[in-house]
Amino acid sequence: MNALRVAVVGAGIAGLTAAHAIRRHAAERGRPLELTVLDRDARAGGQLRTVAEDGFRIEWAANAFRTGRGPTADLLARLGLEGERVVASPAASRRYVFHGGRLHALPGGPSSLLGFAPLSLAGRWRVFAEPLLARRVAREESVHDYAARHIGREAAEVLLGTMVRGVYGGDARELSVDAAFPVMREMERDHRSLVVAGIAGARKRRLEGKATWSLRGGMGALMQRLADDLGDAVRLETTVTAIERPAAGPGYRLRVSQGPELEADALVLAVPPGVASGWLRPLAGELADEIATIAAADIAVAALAFPRGAFAGAPDGYGFLVAPGEPLDILGALFESNIFADRAPEGHVLVRVIMGGAGRDDVPRRSDDELVASATEAIDRAIGLRGAPDRVWVHRQPAAIPQYLLGHLDRVARIERLLTGLPGLQVAGNAYRGIAVGAIVADAEEVADRVLATAAAAHPAAASQQKATVTV
Numbered sequence: 347m348n349a350l351r352v353a354v355v356g357a358g359i360a361g362l363t364a365a366h367a368i369r370r371h372a373a374e375r376g377r378p379l380e381l382t383v384l385d386r387d388a389r390a391g392g393q394l395r396t397v398a399e400d401g402f403r404i405e406w407a408a409n410a411f412r413t414g415r416g417p418t419a420d421l422l423a424r425l426g427l428e429g430e431r432v433v434a435s436p437a438a439s440r441r442y443v444f445h446g447g448r449l450h451a452l453p454g455g456p457s458s459l460l461g462f463a464p465l466s467l468a469g470r471w472r473v474f475a476e477p478l479l480a481r482r483v484a485r486e487e488s489v490h491d492y493a494a495r496h497i498g499r500e501a502a503e504v505l506l507g508t509m510v511r512g513v514y515g516g517d518a519r520e521l522s523v524d525a526a527f528p529v530m531r532e533m534e535r536d537h538r539s540l541v542v543a544g545i546a547g548a549r550k551r552r553l554e555g556k557a558t559w560s561l562r563g564g565m566g567a568l569m570q571r572l573a574d575d576l577g578d579a580v581r582l583e584t585t586v587t588a589i590e591r592p593a594a595g596p597g598y599r600l601r602v603s604q605g606p607e608l609e610a611d612a613l614v615l616a617v618p619p620g621v622a623s624g625w626l627r628p629l630a631g632e633l634a635d636e637i638a639t640i641a642a643a644d645i646a647v648a649a650l651a652f653p654r655g656a657f658a659g660a661p662d663g664y665g666f667l668v669a670p671g672e673p674l675d676i677l678g679a680l681f682e683s684n685i686f687a688d689r690a691p692e693g694h695v696l697v698r699v700i701m702g703g704a705g706r707d708d709v710p711r712r713s714d715d716e717l718v719a720s721a722t723e724a725i726d727r728a729i730g731l732r733g734a735p736d737r738v739w740v741h742r743q744p745a746a747i748p749q750y751l752l753g754h755l756d757r758v759a760r761i762e763r764l765l766t767g768l769p770g771l772q773v774a775g776n777a778y779r780g781i782a783v784g785a786i787v788a789d790a791e792e793v794a795d796r797v798l799a800t801a802a803a804a805h806p807a808a809a810s811q812q813k814a815t816v817t818v
């Protein structure tokens with residue numbers, strides 16, 4: 347039987363986990379496989395990158411996992427990385443919001459909500475009334491409309507508006523709750539009330555032992571292990587410039603900037619939507635247009651290392667997010683060395699400041715000095731500084747976070763339907779079915795299933811041969 351030639355373009359978490367799943371699924375089905383993973387970068391990992399310098403460990407994108415079980419934990423077990431887990435400090439469970447010119451602890455339960463000053467008394471009581479007023483709705487809604495229906499307009503603005511800026515760098519009035527936070531729709535479906543669902547969820551999380559955790563070497567260690575495990579299949583510093591369909595026979599031909607072109611029976615495009623749509627335009631214009639409309643926000647990250655004595659009051663907890671409309675030029679700040687003590691050497695505090703987001707693509711275009719100045723000023727206004735950072739690092743990530751706007755789920759359904767016109771070709775990555783690392787890892791299994799199913803349909807001879815081999 348001829349080996350199935352599969353090319354995965356993009357060695358971010360989506361591409362690497364899809365490649366792993368394809369290899370595993372092919373082996374389970376007894377299907378010989380010729381796998382290639384291509385990335386234009388000199389290093390595998392895409393956005394997930396950990397810089398280790400002089401005792402500091404800095405993440406440029408996700409810094410932690412938040413589910414103790416499920417596909418991510420399974421992946422770690424398969425890679426033999428379970429022993430590398432580090433769990434976040436319990437103190438990092440406290441989170442803050444910058445509102446009205448100062449930090450407020452986010453309420454962790456009913457008693458803290460009573461004292462939560464960013465909401466008026468009426469606003470707080472409206473949250474308490476939620477179990478009485480909540481109802482189920484079947485139509486798609488923005489995150490803001492959904493939250494306002496449940497907990498009132500004021501709490502929707504302050505709590506959900508801030509969370510959407512923190513997770514997506516986006517606007518709660520524009521993002522679809524169904525696409526961006528499907529768990530919220532599930533909570534409504536299962537419990538009607540978000541307050542009731544929140545209480546039930548907290549109990550379940552306690553029972554399942556959910557915690558925030560990472561790896562000793564940071565997210566970069568996971569990406570390195572994924573790439574090492576794929577060995578020679580990974581080809582770095584290889585930019586794909588075009589995709590063609592050979593006139594004769596199924597499959598695809600990839601033109602690359604370095605080395606000879608590559609032929610593949612099946613293809614996974616795990617690159618940002620702007621890149622995938624450019625390649626797909628000559629093959630399937632409508633599909634390319636649908637993918638091109640998925641906008642993504644540019645992000646800049648400034649990591650600031652302060653001597654411990656540089657703060658007027660020590661930074662507490664996980665960090666803080668900035669509420670919409672507040673005059674700080676940042677989305678939020680994470681106190682990395684509070685979360686994982688090994689992220690900074692003794693005597694230092696490492697703060698990661700996230701900037702930019704939807705509608706603020708001017709911010710990541712600023713110079714390094716300007717970004718550091720904005721980040722430092724924001725920390726000063728939020729916590730109070732007596733001294734300057736003594737080390738700084740700046741990273742820009744263009745098109746970092748796709749915006750799941752209203753209509754996103756329908757768009758993805760159209761994309762999946764249009765993909766059936768390109769047998770063996772799949773799209774993966776944070777633009778489609780979840781931006782979180784956990785969602786992307788889970789999606790890799792589906793992508794692998796579809797690649798093997800469509801490839802089998804496009805190569806019926808090989809498929810029936812395989813069946814015969816398995817039966818014998």
Ligand SMILES: Cc1cc2nc3c(=O)[nH]c(=O)nc-3n(C[C@H](O)[C@H](O)[C@H](O)COP(=O)(O)OP(=O)(O)OC[C@H]3O[C@@H](n4cnc5c(N)ncnc54)[C@H](O)[C@@H]3O)c2cc1C
Pocket residue numbers: 355356357358359360361384385386387391392393394406407408409410584585586587616617618621645647700743746747774775776777781782783784786
């Ligand atoms: C600041 C920040 C904080 C975040 N925090 C969290 C968090 O706490 N939790 C969480 O779950 N998620 C978080 N995320 C989101 C998460 O990190 C990303 O969604 C995820 O890493 C994206 O992975 P991906 O594989 O889809 O894309 P990418 O990592 O962007 O991978 C795409 C790959 O395609 C390659 N490529 C592009 N063009 C070409 C070409 N022409 N030829 C070959 N290769 C090409 C690129 O080099 C890249 O390696 C955060 C993101 C950011 C920016």
